[in-house]
Amino acid sequence: MSDRFFPDGMPPPLADATTLPWWQALCQHRLVVQRCAACGQTRLPPAPLCPECRSGDSDWKELSGRGEVYTYTIVHRPIAAGQKLPYVIAVIALEGAEGVRMISNLVGVEPEAVAIGLPVELVWEDMSAELALPRFRPVVPSPPSPLERHDSGPCSARR
Amino acid sequence: MGRPRAQIVGVGETRYTRWGKIGDVTEHALACQAIQRAVADAGLSIDDVDGLASFADDRNEAVFLAAELGLPALRFANMVWMPGGGGGCAAVANAAMAVETGQAEVVVVYRSLCQGQFFRFGTGGVDASAPASPKPPTLQQASSLMLASMGFAMPYGLLMAAAAYALPTRRHMHLYGTTSEQLGRIAVTFREHASRNPRAVMGGRAMTLEDHQASPMIADPHRLFDCCLESDGACAVVVTTLERARNLAKRPVEILASEQGAPKGYAFGPFTNANIADALYATGGCEEMASRLFGKAGAGAGDIDVAQIYDHFTGCVLLQLEDYGFCKRGEGGPFVESGVLSWPNGSLPTNTHGGSLSEAYIHGLNHVVEGVRSLRGESTCPVEGAEVCLVTSAACVPSSALLLGRR
Numbered sequence: 001m002s003d004r005f006f007p008d009g010m011p012p013p014l015a016d017a018t019t020l021p022w023w024q025a026l027c028q029h030r031l032v033v034q035r036c037a038a039c040g041q042t043r044l045p046p047a048p049l050c051p052e053c054r055s056g057d058s059d060w061k062e063l064s065g066r067g068e069v070y071t072y073t074i075v076h077r078p079i080a081a082g083q084k085l086p087y088v089i090a091v092i093a094l095e096g097a098e099g100v101r102m103i104s105n106l107v108g109v110e111p112e113a114v115a116i117g118l119p120v121e122l123v124w125e126d127m128s129a130e131l132a133l134p135r136f137r138p139v140v141p142s143p144p145s146p147l148e149r150h151d152s153g154p155c156s157a158r159r
Numbered sequence: 160m161g162r163p164r165a166q167i168v169g170v171g172e173t174r175y176t177r178w179g180k181i182g183d184v185t186e187h188a189l190a191c192q193a194i195q196r197a198v199a200d201a202g203l204s205i206d207d208v209d210g211l212a213s214f215a216d217d218r219n220e221a222v223f224l225a226a227e228l229g230l231p232a233l234r235f236a237n238m239v240w241m242p243g244g245g246g247g248c249a250a251v252a253n254a255a256m257a258v259e260t261g262q263a264e265v266v267v268v269y270r271s272l273c274q275g276q277f278f279r280f281g282t283g284g285v286d287a288s289a290p291a292s293p294k295p296p297t298l299q300q301a302s303s304l305m306l307a308s309m310g311f312a313m314p315y316g317l318l319m320a321a322a323a324y325a326l327p328t329r330r331h332m333h334l335y336g337t338t339s340e341q342l343g344r345i346a347v348t349f350r351e352h353a354s355r356n357p358r359a360v361m362g363g364r365a366m367t368l369e370d371h372q373a374s375p376m377i378a379d380p381h382r383l384f385d386c387c388l389e390s391d392g393a394c395a396v397v398v399t400t401l402e403r404a405r406n407l408a409k410r411p412v413e414i415l416a417s418e419q420g421a422p423k424g425y426a427f428g429p430f431t432n433a434n435i436a437d438a439l440y441a442t443g444g445c446e447e448m449a450s451r452l453f454g455k456a457g458a459g460a461g462d463i464d465v466a467q468i469y470d471h472f473t474g475c476v477l478l479q480l481e482d483y484g485f486c487k488r489g490e491g492g493p494f495v496e497s498g499v500l501s502w503p504n505g506s507l508p509t510n511t512h513g514g515s516l517s518e519a520y521i522h523g524l525n526h527v528v529e530g531v532r533s534l535r536g537e538s539t540c541p542v543e544g545a546e547v548c549l550v551t552s553a554a555c556v557p558s559s560a561l562l563l564g565r566r
Contacts, residue, residue: 013313014306015310044311044434071327074376077287079318092433105315127297131296
């Protein structure tokens with residue numbers, strides 16, 4: 001038991017042969033998306049065919065790990081015992097892959113400071129020898145509480 | 160009008176209770192009970208039934224139910240792929256196709272839920288009250304395409320439907336200024352309808368907008384009272400040919416049109432798929448399907464007298480009202496605030512039984528049951544002279560819908 005985002009005992013991540021290379025890249029701390037070798041369209045989750053041109057050829061494009069919050073929810077109910085509440089699930093629009101988003105968590109941010117459009121960057125959490133998970137934190141420090149922000153003009157400009 | 164049209168001739172249900180309250184009867188026995196009641200309502204005998212139809216997430220295989228019920232012959236046993244709540248209307252449509260094409264003559268659609276006897280939806284099989292497992296998480300082999308897809312949601316704690324469907328609703332709030340009070344108006348309206356319905360689990364529990372606003376946050380923006388109930392119970396719907404329907408116990412209800420639909424790239428919807436097209440993300444995903452449905456019947460949103468709209472969450476109701484064209488995109492908030500969904504004075508009385516939010520959560524097959532009752536004049540919130548009823552299945556997943564008409 002540790003400073004992990006979630007306690008142990010959460011349902012395990014699951015992969016099949018199509019998605020396995022994506023998970024293996026995570027283990028090397030590389031966030032990738034699948035790219036169609038024929039038309040260049042990027043996609044996530046990995047899939048056998050490009051849904052645009054139906055080519056089965058693809059390679060992997062590594063991303064910067066930056067992005068912005070597309071939508072989110074703040075969850076107040078635990079899944080596993082010992083879970084820190086509330087926690088933030090966010091859909092992140094990823095920089096460098098047009099229209100590609102992923103589900104993840106926001107860390108290092110007060111729930112009240114979460115907003116759609118918030119710029120975020122990737123942070124790795126090593127789960128075990130064979131698993132690392134990408135989570136995201138705000139690129140700028142989260143703004144102070146609304147009360148303080150009201151009094152200090154320069155800080156509010158950061159939002 | 161040359162096309163043969165299937166008719167719904169019987170509906171029935173068991174008692175509805177809170178989650179886990181039915182422990183003395185198995186889930187499949189409860190299904191048999193609901194089927195027997197629906198068949199009796201039609202004035203038919205179990206010996207007349209030659210088909211059974213259901214939809215995804217059903218533990219009660221039709222072949223076993225046929226044996227338990229003693230059906231003389233099972234000629235049609237059918238299951239919809241659309242996920243759980245998205246497939247109820249499609250199961251009725253499949254029953255209709257079966258009787259219209261002579262695969263069977265009398266098909267019963269059923270759903271039975273005794274969650275307390277199995278596991279609770281949305282937990283991923285984890286008991287939050289048990290001590291944490293000492294094992295650190297590792298990558299495991301997905302045993303299905305669905306689970307491989309869930310791999311992109313589960314590691315981030317996205318297991319509860321309340322959290323998953325909060326995602327499109329939150330974006331809708333961001334884009335259009337939709338408020339929690341507007342969502343609450345939906346819950347309060349359906350609770351008022353339930354107060355007249357003796358079957359409704361929450362029939363005796365009044366709710367005000369203040370109660371809604373004071374209810375605990377589950378997954379922002381979903382408060383407890385934005386979430387549907389979790390129920391035990393079963394219901395069933397009997398479908399047969401027009402010819403067979405003419406001389407039965409009750410006035411038949413005609414299936415005017417049916418549709419299933421998932422937009423391009425939708426997969427399971429926002430629960431596991433963050434990559435739904437931007438134009439679709441903050442919708443229920445039903446807009447194309449709705450226009451095909453209305454097109455088939457030569458009808459439009461303005462022709463709907465009463466609606467039974469799948470209400471897993473208040474936000475999903477609001478998104479569907481836009482999808483089906485009852486109001487413009489983005490205007491769902493003010494639309495519901497105006498009171499249109501309220502019986503008896505609103506222009507679109509909706510979920511006259513109380514819906515999944517207040518009657519019971521039977522994966523929306525109870526919405527089909529209520530649709531039939533509303534056209535027979537049997538609803539506890541009867542809409543005078545109602546001729547056309549829209550029934551929808553779950554949105555924000557691949558969905559289905561029915562237009563029902565009074566004969």
